[in-house]
Amino acid sequence: MVEARPVAEAPAPRKRRHLLLVLGVVMLVTMLLVTAFGPWIAPYDAIATSPNSLAGPSAEHWLGTDSIGRDVLSRLIIGGRTTLLITFVAVSLAVAAGLVLGLVSGYVGGLADELIMRALDIVFAFPVFLLAIAVVAALGPTVPNLILTIAIVYTPIMARVVRAPVLSVKRWDHVEAARSVGVGELRIAIVHVLPMVVSPILVQTSLTLANTIFTVTALSFLGIGPPPPDPNWGGMLSEARQFMELAPLTVIGPAAAIVFATLTFIVLANGLRDLLDVGSH
Amino acid sequence: MTRIVLVRLAWMLPILFGVSVVAFALMRALPGDFAQAAAGTTDLSPEALDTIRRGLGLDKPIWAQYLLWLGGLASGDFGSSFVTHKPVLGELLPRLAVTAELTLMAGAMAMVLGVFTGLASARLRGRTDWFVRGFNGLLLAVPNFVVATLIVLLAGLYFPELGIFNYTPFFTDPLGNLGSMLLPAFALALAVSVTISENTRAAVLEVSSQDFVMVARAKGLRPGAILRNYLVRNALTPVITVTGLQLASLLGGSILIETIFTIPGMGQYLFDSITSRDYPVIQAIVLVAAVIVLLVNVLVDVAYARVDARVSYG
Amino acid sequence: MATSDKPLLQVQRLSAQFTRDGVVSQVVKGISFDIAAGEAVGFVGESGCGKSVTARAMMRLAPEGSSVELGGEVRFDGQDLLQLREADMCNIRGQRIAMVFQDPMTSLNPVLSVGAQIDDIVSRHTGMSRAQARRRTVELLGLVGIRDAARRADDFPHQFSGGMRQRVLIAIAVSCQPELLIADEPTTALDVTVQAQILRLLLRLRQELGMALMLITHDFGVIAGMVERVYVMLDGQIVESGAVDDIFARPQHDYTRALLDAVPRLESAGRTRS
Numbered sequence: 001m002v003e004a005r006p007v008a009e010a011p012a013p014r015k016r017r018h019l020l021l022v023l024g025v026v027m028l029v030t031m032l033l034v035t036a037f038g039p040w041i042a043p044y045d046a047i048a049t050s051p052n053s054l055a056g057p058s059a060e061h062w063l064g065t066d067s068i069g070r071d072v073l074s075r076l077i078i079g080g081r082t083t084l085l086i087t088f089v090a091v092s093l094a095v096a097a098g099l100v101l102g103l104v105s106g107y108v109g110g111l112a113d114e115l116i117m118r119a120l121d122i123v124f125a126f127p128v129f130l131l132a133i134a135v136v137a138a139l140g141p142t143v144p145n146l147i148l149t150i151a152i153v154y155t156p157i158m159a160r161v162v163r164a165p166v167l168s169v170k171r172w173d174h175v176e177a178a179r180s181v182g183v184g185e186l187r188i189a190i191v192h193v194l195p196m197v198v199s200p201i202l203v204q205t206s207l208t209l210a211n212t213i214f215t216v217t218a219l220s221f222l223g224i225g226p227p228p229p230d231p232n233w234g235g236m237l238s239e240a241r242q243f244m245e246l247a248p249l250t251v252i253g254p255a256a257a258i259v260f261a262t263l264t265f266i267v268l269a270n271g272l273r274d275l276l277d278v279g280s281h
Numbered sequence: 282m283t284r285i286v287l288v289r290l291a292w293m294l295p296i297l298f299g300v301s302v303v304a305f306a307l308m309r310a311l312p313g314d315f316a317q318a319a320a321g322t323t324d325l326s327p328e329a330l331d332t333i334r335r336g337l338g339l340d341k342p343i344w345a346q347y348l349l350w351l352g353g354l355a356s357g358d359f360g361s362s363f364v365t366h367k368p369v370l371g372e373l374l375p376r377l378a379v380t381a382e383l384t385l386m387a388g389a390m391a392m393v394l395g396v397f398t399g400l401a402s403a404r405l406r407g408r409t410d411w412f413v414r415g416f417n418g419l420l421l422a423v424p425n426f427v428v429a430t431l432i433v434l435l436a437g438l439y440f441p442e443l444g445i446f447n448y449t450p451f452f453t454d455p456l457g458n459l460g461s462m463l464l465p466a467f468a469l470a471l472a473v474s475v476t477i478s479e480n481t482r483a484a485v486l487e488v489s490s491q492d493f494v495m496v497a498r499a500k501g502l503r504p505g506a507i508l509r510n511y512l513v514r515n516a517l518t519p520v521i522t523v524t525g526l527q528l529a530s531l532l533g534g535s536i537l538i539e540t541i542f543t544i545p546g547m548g549q550y551l552f553d554s555i556t557s558r559d560y561p562v563i564q565a566i567v568l569v570a571a572v573i574v575l576l577v578n579v580l581v582d583v584a585y586a587r588v589d590a591r592v593s594y595g
Numbered sequence: 596m597a598t599s600d601k602p603l604l605q606v607q608r609l610s611a612q613f614t615r616d617g618v619v620s621q622v623v624k625g626i627s628f629d630i631a632a633g634e635a636v637g638f639v640g641e642s643g644c645g646k647s648v649t650a651r652a653m654m655r656l657a658p659e660g661s662s663v664e665l666g667g668e669v670r671f672d673g674q675d676l677l678q679l680r681e682a683d684m685c686n687i688r689g690q691r692i693a694m695v696f697q698d699p700m701t702s703l704n705p706v707l708s709v710g711a712q713i714d715d716i717v718s719r720h721t722g723m724s725r726a727q728a729r730r731r732t733v734e735l736l737g738l739v740g741i742r743d744a745a746r747r748a749d750d751f752p753h754q755f756s757g758g759m760r761q762r763v764l765i766a767i768a769v770s771c772q773p774e775l776l777i778a779d780e781p782t783t784a785l786d787v788t789v790q791a792q793i794l795r796l797l798l799r800l801r802q803e804l805g806m807a808l809m810l811i812t813h814d815f816g817v818i819a820g821m822v823e824r825v826y827v828m829l830d831g832q833i834v835e836s837g838a839v840d841d842i843f844a845r846p847q848h849d850y851t852r853a854l855l856d857a858v859p860r861l862e863s864a865g866r867t868r869s
Binding site for chain 1 (some may be wrong): 534
Binding site (some may be wrong): 486489490491492493494495496497498499500501502503506510511514515518 | 654656658659660685686687688689690693694696698701702703704705706707715716719720764767
């Protein structure tokens with residue numbers, strides 16, 4: 001799984017600071033554009049079968065075809081839509097929930113903090129993937145359920161990332177001073193606390209996006225992802241196993257797509273970290 | 282010392298409780314009828330269904346069911362499989378052993394790989410450092426099931442004599458067993474080795490800048506001795522604890538790896554039971570996995586606290 | 596004052612520059628000094644004047660992650676240390692030239708017993724067996740005033756106070772009877788009451804073992820009674836030098852005067868040290 005890199009080093013030199021971020025943004029935009037305009041860019045219908053099965057790369061089929069003659073490239077493009085949709089929506093929910101819980105927990109403190117943290121620890125205790133599998137198995141593998149599962153599974157880490165700076169800012173002298181002069185709590189929260197939270201949240205969000213790609217594609221690999229007939233990368237990879245020596249591209253195609261998507265978010269995370277100079281905890 | 286252990290265990294109890302509730306709730310939150318799923322067929326008279334329901338205790342209030350289930354757990358009764366109708370625990374234990382073997386092998390490989398590359402990266406710096414870190418970064422982007430599938434593809438294409446899917450049980454053929462586990466363990470280990478490598482690198486860099494390392498150099502000790510007794514021994518403690526915390530990730534990954542390499546472990550068992558809707562099994566596996574992870578985390582915490590006592594006073 | 600006509604340590608136009616991540620820090624700009632065998636010499640100056648850098652440059656101990664440029668000559672018993680191969684320098688460190696650092700709380704390896712940390716330098720530079728080395732270790736611990744030495748040798752650093760740890764570090768430094776002992780701010784991080792004890796210990800050991808002593812400090816008060824000659828450093832250069840009594844009585848340089856003024860006088864209200 002992707003984790004925050006432990007840091008014991010000086011911040012990156014100025015030039016390098018922006019390189020990764022730019023690269024990450026470029027990759028992200030490419031992915032978004034390709035999947036957004038997918039139905040118009042894809043050369044074939046992603047679910048249309050043809051007798052031309054397990055074909056190698058050719059002018060008609062850039063990445064060949066799979067075992068029932070479907071065009072690999074088109075399936076990759078369309079498959080990306082569902083994967084990315086689930087990923088972005090689920091992580092947004094996790095961030096939102098994490099923000100609320102983390103802010104409340106950190107700011108209010110006391111019993112609320114204890115309760116919230118304990119509840120989150122319970123979710124945290126399960127191996128992420130196992131929990132995802134169990135929940136999806138219980139609720140049924142539909143797109144909304146997948147989104148919900150992933151949001152639940154990644155909320156704890158978001159809450160923790162939010163809570164940490166909140167706790168430390170709460171104790172700052174000038175925050176105490178502001179409070180004693182009568183500045184409202186809400187204003188303190190917005191002016192002092194929120195800026196401290198933004199950087200770690202941005203970095204963690206990118207990392208979680210990368211992890212989510214893993215989870216979504218892994219679930220679909222096991223057959224409990226988005227239901228057919230829509231293609232998805234994990235499912236494509238799994239189906240390809242049967243005849244993979246005959247048509248390696250059926251494996252390499254989805255593999256490359258998964259790696260590209262994951263890499264995009266990792267590069268973004270590192271780029272953000274270099275830019276914002278965020279150490280890890 | 283014992284106080285720390287007790288405190289940690291006490292902290293673990295409410296979480297354990299929560300974990301058990303979640304595991305229990307998961308399987309009760311199903312669409313459809315639990316009793317029906319237990320029966321396995323829809324072709325039943327309402328009376329027969331009722332009998333099954335009473336037999337499973339489903340007519341009692343939910344909290345009573347939970348307590349009954351909990352009590353059953355304490356005496357080793359994890360319910361019976363809906364598919365084989367045999368006690369789950371008996372089916373689970375041998376498979377757990379297989380997964381344990383896979384996980385331990387993967388953990389060991391990850392440590393060796395990770396510590397070695399992290400050390401090289403920290404001490405040699407320059408090009409080695411760049412190479413290792415770049416490679417690590419790329420490796421993180423390749424999920425373990427993709428690695429495993431690619432390995433199987435490569436083996437199929439270029440080394441067809443290497444029977445990939447020939448798992449043999451340990452007691453039948455120890456050497457064959459280990460051999461058949463090598464590639465799967467490697468696929469599982471790769472992603473974890475990256476985390477260990479990064480942690481080792483950071484730890485070694487951190488330790489090298491400590492005063493006592495400067496003192497060791499001023500003592501005229503040989504570089505090898507400094508590396509072993511001053512650098513590695515201090516850097517390794519955070520690394521080992523991080524490795525312990527990777528267990529959750531390893532367990533999760535084992536599901537995928539076992540499926541790909543057809544290894545009869547707990548992960549594959551989970552997958553099969555999801556397909557066949559064998560809910561008591563799913564429940565048991567999720568519970569067992571969570572408990573193992575919790576226990577290991579507590580162990581790691583305690584071990585770290587012990588070492589930390591020496592370090593934090595220093 | 597020199598006991599032989601050739602000084603033990605003769606430094607000529609030593610210059611040193613440490614660079615880390617492109618930032619140049621800590622500079623010594625071509626200084627020259629010498630120390631005779633058995634002589635005690637003080638180096639005084641405020642933080643950043645280059646006195647610690649001088650010591651580290653002599654020992655060729657650049658901080659981790661820094662690159663270093665050295666110039667000039669450091670003749671120790673005739674040999675230029677700056678030209679030695681690292682392996683040879685390794686043999687000299689700890690055995691012929693030893694160093695005591697400022698912060699005893701961070702100078703000991705937390706995961707090794709203090710005995711092990713003396714054993715290792717003893718066995719490194721002598722051919723002793725483990726048992727012999729351990730006997731020597733216990734002897735050394737007793738020498739620096741650690742009671743119950745045999746049992747304490749197995750204790751870990753966190754079980755010792757700051758002052759005791761500095762004693763251990765001194766034991767490590769004198770373990771192979773070096774010809775030159777460099778003490779870099781040895782009492783700065785210690786409590787006032789302990790400072791005097793440590794200084795007395797250094798004095799006693801120096802007399803017993805006949806070592807030359809290079810005492811580095813920012814506090815003129817520490818120098819008094821410890822050394823025979825003094826070098827005053829400012830901004831990477833030596834601005835004044837001479838016999839300690841002369842310096843105290845008739846400081847020439849403005850900076851020296853300022854440093855002396857910073858020490859509370861003994862005549863005022865009893866024995867108070869800053």
